[in-house]
Amino acid sequence: MRRLALIDGEHYPPVTRWALERLGNVCCAVFLGGSEKIGSPERLEEELGVRIYFGGDPLRAIELALSENDIDEVVDLSDEPVVDYEMRFRIASICLRRGVAYRGADFAFTPGELIRPKKPTISILGLGKRVGKTAVGGFVARVLKEKYRPVVVTMGRGGPEEPELIDGEREELTPENLLKLAEMGKHAASDHYEDALVAGVTTVGCRRCGGGMAGFPFFHIVHEGIKLAEELPHDIIVAEGSGATIPPVRADGYITVLSTLQPRETVEGFFGPFRIGLADIAVITMADVEPKKAREFADFIEKVNPKADVHLVRFVPKPLGDVSEKRVALFMTLEKAAGEAVGDIEGMGAEVVFTSGNLSRRPALRKDLERLEGEGSVDAVLVELKAAAVDVVTKWALGRDIEVIYLANEPENVDGKNLREAVLELARRVTGR
The missing domain is CATH 3.40.50.300 (P-loop containing nucleotide triphosphate hydrolases)
Structure with missing residues (x-):
């Protein structure tokens, strides 16, 4: 177990050295900042007995230390005010991206078990x-x-x-x-x-x-x-x-x-x-x-x-069927997305007479279908294949001999x-x- 320690200048060097010795297997350290209890940061290597990475950007120093050393675990011996919660999440992000565990006094982040596929x-x-x-x-x-x-x-x-x-x-x-x-x-x-x-x-x-x-x-x-x-x-x-x-x-x-x-x-x-x-x-x-x-x-x-x-x-909505000259009811997972899609679908020659953004909210979706049934007939339902698209919307439409046309969404720059x-x-x- 080869460890990288994160240290600061808010601890007296003898205390930091004591902690490093108790931790064990520390091959190097990154100095995150702080100067209250140290003299010159450059003297820390001699005082602590390990190689120390310095830099104006501590995150880049951590990246460099991880790239130059075979590290199994990053251990955080620093404290407030040198690091805050946001900083620790950024450190954890770097560690997990490189497949290295990151832990501190009362937290631990461990990368999941990953495999490398044999194919690209x-x-x-x-x-x-x-x-x-x-x-x-x-x-x-x-x-x-x-x-x-x-x-x-x-x-x-x-x-x-x-x-x-x-x-x-x-x-x-x-x-x-x-x-x-x-x-x-x-x-x-x-x-x-x-x-x-x-x-x-x-x-x-x-x-x-x-x-x-x-x-x-x-x-x-x-x-x-x-x-x-x-x-x-x-x-x-x-x-x-x-x-x-x-x-x-x-x-x-x-x-x-x-x-x-x-x-x-x-x-x-x-x-x-x-x-x-x-x-x-x-x-x-x-x-x-x-x-x-x-x-x-x-x-x-x-x-x-x-x-x-x-x-x-x-x-851009991409119906997987012909919608031209049809009165359609549109069902999507987001109300905003449904509103944005109406213009594109009507540009294909359809008339959108009903919209719902409740595909992922079944009680609200069933109420929408009751409301649709009471408002008049439609030629087709146009629906994303998500959430309750099949067991609720498709079942409802086929039971009433209404055409079901599934909808893809095409990203457009x-x-x-x-x-x-x-x-x-x-x-x-x-x-x-």
Whole structure:
């Protein structure tokens, strides 16, 4: 067990040396600041007997120490006022990104068990639920199909007990088929069904339960799902996270998705910087709804992870069927998203006569359906394949001989950049590693 200690100048050097000796196996230390109880910081190496990293930016000094030494654990012997809560989350983010444990007097952050797939892998993760991660995942799969044969491995709180293979390249996922699956007790709106439907790719569905502060799952079967994907004749794996929980794999490339509808502290505080720090591509969704906030988030990403290619996007609805000259009822998971989608859908020749943003709130959704039934007939329901889309909305519509058209969401740049080309460039890099 090789340890890196974090120290400050608010402790007398003899006390710090005493603590280092009690800790044991300390190969080096990083000086975080403070000068109340020390003379010259440069004399600390002689007084403490270990190599010490200094620097104007303690976070960069920690990065350097971790890159130059084989460290198993970072132990924090510093204290207020040199470090505060925000600083410790930033330190934890650095450690977890490098797969190193970080602990202090009354806290410990341990990286989850990660495996490196045998095939080139792109990991897609979100900073929370309802940020558009699955929509971006479906888009990535569709783009990769242009030059590769991708397989998507998903993880979800409604996923199957054993990895479930869906051949979206050949199987037809009709509303009737999905409803039968729901009636068999399966979560037919799980991400692996959605990706197979909207992208026409092979998917492997896995379950997980629990999510830690940094996003590692408590229980999961993703590693078994990755092994199944490795046995398939596909050349690139897309590992898709669940809500704020990240895929437990060491990927070759990372796409991090966040939304302007999220609270600032979720993005800029806690373990937001950890997920942002992983990103090769960072996608900020709903940038058309909160353009000022989108630019501010982009600036923050630039500070935390200058290497990330940042894309500001809006979602354009993509019905998986013809909606022209039809009176449609639109069902989505977010009221704001439904409102934004109306203009695009009516631009396709449809008349949107009813909207609901309650797909993930079943009692409110059922009331919406009662209200719709009382307001008059519709030719079709247009619904995202999420939450209660199958067991409530699809069942309601088919029981009344109303057409069901599922809806994908296509990310479209609002910043003049090209997310499609960025995804293909990332794929070229990861397949060459």
